[in-house]
Amino acid sequence: MNQKFTILFDLDGTLVDTAPDLMQAHNFVMKKYGYDERELSDIKKLAGRGSKVMLTRSMHELAELSGKIKKSDNVIEEMTKDFIDYYSKNIVKKSTLKNGLINFLSWCKKNSISMAVCTNKQEHLSIDLLKKIKIYDFFEYVAGGNTFSYNKPNPKHLTDTIEILGGNIKRSIMIGDSETDSNAAKAADIPFILVEDGYTEKKIEEIKYNHLVKDFVNMEKIIEKYL
Numbered sequence: 001m002n003q004k005f006t007i008l009f010d011l012d013g014t015l016v017d018t019a020p021d022l023m024q025a026h027n028f029v030m031k032k033y034g035y036d037e038r039e040l041s042d043i044k045k046l047a048g049r050g051s052k053v054m055l056t057r058s059m060h061e062l063a064e065l066s067g068k069i070k071k072s073d074n075v076i077e078e079m080t081k082d083f084i085d086y087y088s089k090n091i092v093k094k095s096t097l098k099n100g101l102i103n104f105l106s107w108c109k110k111n112s113i114s115m116a117v118c119t120n121k122q123e124h125l126s127i128d129l130l131k132k133i134k135i136y137d138f139f140e141y142v143a144g145g146n147t148f149s150y151n152k153p154n155p156k157h158l159t160d161t162i163e164i165l166g167g168n169i170k171r172s173i174m175i176g177d178s179e180t181d182s183n184a185a186k187a188a189d190i191p192f193i194l195v196e197d198g199y200t201e202k203k204i205e206e207i208k209y210n211h212l213v214k215d216f217v218n219m220e221k222i223i224e225k226y227l
Helices: 019-032 040-046 051-066 076-089 101-110 123-132 156-164 179-188 219-223
Strands: 006-009 114-118 141-143 172-176 192-195 211-213
Touching (some): 006 156, 019 076, 040 051, 051 076, 076 123, 101 114, 101 219, 141 156, 156 172, 179 192, 211 219
Parallel strands (some): 006 114, 006 172, 172 192, 192 211
16 A cells, blocks of 8 residues: 655745734834834744744844844843743734635545644644644644754754654655745755745745745645645
8 A cells, every 4th residue: 555645834934824923922022122123024034944043033134234233142042932922822813824725734634645744933832823723633743843853954854754654755745935945845855835925035036846836725736746
Protein backbone atom coordinates (compact mmCIF):
# COMPACT_ATOMS: atom_id res chain seq x y z
CA MET A 1 0.00 0.00 0.00
CA ASN A 2 1.35 3.44 -0.92
CA GLN A 3 2.12 5.88 1.86
CA LYS A 4 -0.27 8.76 2.27
CA PHE A 5 0.49 12.02 0.52
CA THR A 6 1.62 14.69 3.00
CA ILE A 7 1.00 18.45 2.92
CA LEU A 8 2.95 20.73 5.24
CA PHE A 9 1.54 24.20 5.90
CA ASP A 10 3.09 27.34 7.25
CA LEU A 11 0.71 29.13 9.64
CA ASP A 12 0.99 32.94 9.76
CA GLY A 13 0.15 34.45 6.39
CA THR A 14 -0.55 31.03 4.87
CA LEU A 15 -3.41 29.37 6.74
CA VAL A 16 -4.41 32.41 8.75
CA ASP A 17 -4.08 36.15 8.23
CA THR A 18 -2.71 36.88 11.69
CA ALA A 19 -1.07 40.23 10.96
CA PRO A 20 -3.79 42.39 12.61
CA ASP A 21 -3.43 40.59 15.95
CA LEU A 22 0.37 40.44 15.66
CA MET A 23 0.36 44.20 15.07
CA GLN A 24 -1.72 44.86 18.18
CA ALA A 25 0.65 42.79 20.34
CA HIS A 26 3.72 44.29 18.69
CA ASN A 27 2.54 47.86 19.17
CA PHE A 28 1.50 47.22 22.78
CA VAL A 29 5.03 46.10 23.59
CA MET A 30 6.80 48.77 21.53
CA LYS A 31 4.78 51.52 23.18
CA LYS A 32 5.49 50.08 26.63
CA TYR A 33 9.23 50.16 25.99
CA GLY A 34 9.29 53.60 24.40
CA TYR A 35 9.41 52.70 20.72
CA ASP A 36 7.18 53.92 17.91
CA GLU A 37 4.23 51.82 16.75
CA ARG A 38 4.27 50.21 13.30
CA GLU A 39 1.76 49.84 10.46
CA LEU A 40 0.18 46.60 9.23
CA SER A 41 2.39 46.58 6.13
CA ASP A 42 5.46 46.74 8.39
CA ILE A 43 4.30 43.75 10.43
CA LYS A 44 3.80 41.64 7.31
CA LYS A 45 7.42 42.27 6.36
CA LEU A 46 8.72 41.57 9.86
CA ALA A 47 6.72 38.45 10.74
CA GLY A 48 7.72 34.94 9.72
CA ARG A 49 10.72 34.11 11.88
CA GLY A 50 9.09 34.22 15.31
CA SER A 51 8.26 36.98 17.80
CA LYS A 52 11.80 37.59 19.08
CA VAL A 53 13.18 38.09 15.58
CA MET A 54 10.23 40.31 14.66
CA LEU A 55 10.74 42.61 17.64
CA THR A 56 14.51 42.75 17.17
CA ARG A 57 14.23 43.63 13.50
CA SER A 58 11.53 46.21 14.22
CA MET A 59 13.68 47.92 16.85
CA HIS A 60 16.71 48.00 14.56
CA GLU A 61 14.67 49.48 11.72
CA LEU A 62 13.28 52.20 13.96
CA ALA A 63 16.78 52.96 15.26
CA GLU A 64 18.05 53.36 11.70
CA LEU A 65 15.14 55.62 10.76
CA SER A 66 15.52 57.87 13.79
CA GLY A 67 19.29 57.78 14.03
CA LYS A 68 18.91 56.93 17.69
CA ILE A 69 20.34 53.56 18.57
CA LYS A 70 19.05 52.12 21.80
CA LYS A 71 20.68 49.11 23.40
CA SER A 72 18.24 46.32 22.77
CA ASP A 73 20.00 43.10 23.78
CA ASN A 74 19.22 43.50 27.48
CA VAL A 75 15.52 44.13 27.03
CA ILE A 76 14.59 41.98 24.03
CA GLU A 77 13.93 38.90 26.19
CA GLU A 78 11.56 40.87 28.43
CA MET A 79 9.88 42.40 25.39
CA THR A 80 9.40 38.97 23.86
CA LYS A 81 7.83 37.67 27.08
CA ASP A 82 5.46 40.65 27.20
CA PHE A 83 4.61 40.17 23.53
CA ILE A 84 3.77 36.49 23.99
CA ASP A 85 1.74 37.23 27.12
CA TYR A 86 -0.34 39.92 25.38
CA TYR A 87 -0.67 38.01 22.13
CA SER A 88 -1.75 34.77 23.82
CA LYS A 89 -4.65 36.64 25.42
CA ASN A 90 -5.67 38.34 22.17
CA ILE A 91 -4.75 35.72 19.58
CA VAL A 92 -7.93 35.65 17.49
CA LYS A 93 -9.40 39.12 17.84
CA LYS A 94 -8.99 40.05 14.17
CA SER A 95 -7.25 37.04 12.59
CA THR A 96 -9.11 35.36 9.72
CA LEU A 97 -8.79 32.17 7.69
CA LYS A 98 -7.47 32.40 4.15
CA ASN A 99 -10.10 32.28 1.42
CA GLY A 100 -11.09 28.75 0.39
CA LEU A 101 -9.16 27.13 3.22
CA ILE A 102 -11.95 25.14 4.91
CA ASN A 103 -13.10 23.62 1.63
CA PHE A 104 -9.54 22.65 0.75
CA LEU A 105 -8.79 21.11 4.16
CA SER A 106 -12.04 19.16 3.98
CA TRP A 107 -11.13 17.91 0.48
CA CYS A 108 -7.73 16.77 1.79
CA LYS A 109 -9.37 14.85 4.64
CA LYS A 110 -11.77 13.11 2.25
CA ASN A 111 -8.80 12.08 0.12
CA SER A 112 -6.83 10.68 3.07
CA ILE A 113 -4.07 13.28 2.77
CA SER A 114 -1.91 13.74 5.88
CA MET A 115 -1.59 17.35 6.99
CA ALA A 116 0.72 19.07 9.46
CA VAL A 117 1.69 22.62 10.37
CA CYS A 118 5.35 23.70 10.29
CA THR A 119 5.62 27.20 11.74
CA ASN A 120 8.22 29.33 13.48
CA LYS A 121 5.50 30.49 15.86
CA GLN A 122 5.86 28.90 19.30
CA GLU A 123 4.13 25.54 19.50
CA HIS A 124 1.68 26.38 22.30
CA LEU A 125 0.61 29.61 20.57
CA SER A 126 0.20 27.76 17.26
CA ILE A 127 -1.99 25.06 18.79
CA ASP A 128 -4.04 27.65 20.69
CA LEU A 129 -4.61 29.69 17.52
CA LEU A 130 -5.55 26.63 15.45
CA LYS A 131 -8.01 25.50 18.12
CA LYS A 132 -9.62 28.90 18.63
CA ILE A 133 -10.00 29.50 14.89
CA LYS A 134 -11.43 25.96 14.64
CA ILE A 135 -9.09 24.18 12.21
CA TYR A 136 -6.88 22.26 14.66
CA ASP A 137 -8.62 18.94 14.09
CA PHE A 138 -7.61 18.88 10.42
CA PHE A 139 -3.94 18.43 11.34
CA GLU A 140 -2.12 15.36 12.57
CA TYR A 141 0.82 17.29 13.97
CA VAL A 142 1.91 20.85 14.76
CA ALA A 143 5.65 21.57 14.69
CA GLY A 144 6.25 25.01 16.16
CA GLY A 145 9.37 27.11 16.26
CA ASN A 146 10.36 25.57 19.59
CA THR A 147 9.19 21.98 18.98
CA PHE A 148 12.63 20.90 17.82
CA SER A 149 16.06 22.43 18.46
CA TYR A 150 15.88 23.97 14.96
CA ASN A 151 13.26 25.58 12.74
CA LYS A 152 12.70 26.88 9.21
CA PRO A 153 14.62 27.48 7.01
CA ASN A 154 16.36 24.38 8.40
CA PRO A 155 14.88 21.56 6.28
CA LYS A 156 14.81 19.20 9.28
CA HIS A 157 11.81 21.16 10.54
CA LEU A 158 9.97 19.74 7.51
CA THR A 159 11.63 16.35 7.09
CA ASP A 160 11.33 15.39 10.77
CA THR A 161 7.64 16.34 10.72
CA ILE A 162 7.10 14.13 7.65
CA GLU A 163 8.89 11.31 9.45
CA ILE A 164 6.69 11.73 12.55
CA LEU A 165 3.63 11.44 10.30
CA GLY A 166 5.02 8.26 8.77
CA GLY A 167 5.15 9.98 5.39
CA ASN A 168 7.55 9.98 2.48
CA ILE A 169 9.55 13.03 1.38
CA LYS A 170 8.94 12.02 -2.24
CA ARG A 171 5.19 12.19 -1.60
CA SER A 172 5.10 15.52 0.20
CA ILE A 173 4.62 19.21 -0.58
CA MET A 174 5.01 22.47 1.36
CA ILE A 175 2.62 25.43 1.25
CA GLY A 176 3.90 28.75 2.57
CA ASP A 177 4.08 32.48 2.01
CA SER A 178 7.74 33.46 2.35
CA GLU A 179 11.34 32.76 1.43
CA THR A 180 11.75 31.05 4.80
CA ASP A 181 9.26 28.39 3.69
CA SER A 182 10.67 28.28 0.18
CA ASN A 183 14.25 27.80 1.36
CA ALA A 184 13.24 25.05 3.77
CA ALA A 185 11.29 23.21 1.06
CA LYS A 186 14.12 23.55 -1.44
CA ALA A 187 16.67 22.22 1.05
CA ALA A 188 14.32 19.33 1.87
CA ASP A 189 13.88 18.67 -1.86
CA ILE A 190 10.10 18.88 -1.81
CA PRO A 191 7.85 21.00 -4.09
CA PHE A 192 6.71 24.37 -2.82
CA ILE A 193 3.47 26.30 -3.33
CA LEU A 194 3.78 30.03 -2.65
CA VAL A 195 0.75 31.94 -1.37
CA GLU A 196 0.75 35.55 -2.57
CA ASP A 197 0.70 38.60 -0.28
CA GLY A 198 2.92 36.82 2.22
CA TYR A 199 4.57 37.90 5.43
CA THR A 200 7.90 38.78 3.88
CA GLU A 201 9.87 41.74 2.60
CA LYS A 202 10.84 39.80 -0.52
CA LYS A 203 9.14 40.31 -3.87
CA ILE A 204 7.47 37.30 -5.47
CA GLU A 205 10.15 37.08 -8.15
CA GLU A 206 12.79 36.78 -5.42
CA ILE A 207 11.20 33.64 -3.97
CA LYS A 208 11.56 30.25 -5.62
CA TYR A 209 8.38 28.22 -6.00
CA ASN A 210 6.79 25.46 -8.09
CA HIS A 211 3.30 26.95 -8.01
CA LEU A 212 1.98 30.42 -7.20
CA VAL A 213 -1.53 30.90 -5.79
CA LYS A 214 -3.62 33.76 -4.49
CA ASP A 215 -5.42 31.64 -1.89
CA PHE A 216 -6.79 28.11 -1.40
CA VAL A 217 -9.59 28.31 -3.96
CA ASN A 218 -9.05 25.43 -6.45
CA MET A 219 -5.84 24.40 -4.66
CA GLU A 220 -6.93 20.76 -5.05
CA LYS A 221 -6.27 21.01 -8.79
CA ILE A 222 -2.57 21.51 -8.03
CA ILE A 223 -2.42 18.75 -5.43
CA GLU A 224 -4.14 16.25 -7.74
CA LYS A 225 -1.11 16.43 -10.03
CA TYR A 226 1.02 14.92 -7.27
CA LEU A 227 -1.31 12.16 -6.07
